Amino acid sequence: MNKDADVNRVSANASAGRVRVLIADDHALVREGLRKVLELDAAIALAGEAASASETLSRLEQGGVDLVLLDLLMPGCTDVDLIERIVKAHPQLPVLVLTMHADPHIARRALEAGARGYLTKDISTELLIEAVHQVAAGRSYVDPTLSAALIRPQTEVPQPLEQLSARERQVLVALVQGRALIDIAAELNVAPNTVSTYKSRLMEKLGQSSLSDLVRYSIRHGLAG
Missing domain, CATH: 1.10.10.10 (Winged helix-like DNA-binding domain superfamily/Winged helix DNA-binding domain)
Incomplete structure (x- = not known):
């Protein structure tokens, strides 16, 4: 994939206010719920769905995606492995993690791997949509409940x-x-x-x-x- 084209495509869609989102989650009910939430915003378009790491990477190779809304753990990958693989193959493509885990250690690891945003699945519809637009526009977005913990120095002994x-x-x-x-x-x-x-x-x-x-x-x- 042409990386310059990636940059121009993401910038153009962000400035136009329309974001094409790929939902990557291995739970069908979660994908259905997210699809209904994103459809509430006319400035967001569904670019597809993926239920595994291989499906996610294969769909991204086809292009037409401006942001990946990614579950942290997917079949076929471990921990932050899929984030690293997406960032390596598509360095300009924003990854927004949506997970059930509100652990600052996990959030920090995801962000260090290249994710531009990190949300927990109990976030409100309004904040999810806001996060999608913020991350698609090139900014970072972290679940408000985790922000303070992430900016504090890591002084504790690693788990x-x-x-x-x-x-x-x-x-x-x-x-x-x-x-x-x-x-x-x-x-x-x-x-x-x-x-x-x-x-x-x-x-x-x-x-x-x-x-x-x-x-x-x-x-x-x-x-x-």
């Missing part, structure tokens, strides 16, 4: 989840999603025993004694949906 390697996080997210060890191994191109080793290491690092405890811990700390 255990923050200290996991990229591969450990990848395995952890797959486990939280209920994936079988053999399927995770096939996706990562490693032996099932290797995935089992990762699982044991994760349980040790996070201080959990069983897979169910590991999953519950991860969900509480923002590694789900």
Whole structure:
């Protein structure tokens, strides 16, 4: 995709007040709800929907998108991986994260990965629409409930989840999603025993004694949906 064309297209649509939004979320009911909300604003047009990382990237290659409204975790990616992939392939395309997690650590990580905005799913319709226009116009927008926490210096000791390697996080997210060890191994191109080793290491690092405890811990700390 021509990057200069990307810049001109986003600028033109922003100045014209019409924003073409791609909704990327793996839950059909969420996509339906977001579609109805965005349709309330005549200055926003739906550019399509995606239910996985691969669908999102494939749709973006077709062009005609001015902003990605992105769930933080999608099938086929881990943590902020999809944000990084979108930004790398389409550096001028704004990504606005919409997630259920109001954790400033997660928000900071998403913004550092290249997202230009971060919202939680309990935000009002009015603020969601405002955020879409602000981010599409090249500005940043963070959920008001998180803004103060994000500008404070990070003086606290990192949580255990923050200290996991990229591969450990990848395995952890797959486990939280209920994936079988053999399927995770096939996706990562490693032996099932290797995935089992990762699982044991994760349980040790996070201080959990069983897979169910590991999953519950991860969900509480923002590694789900």
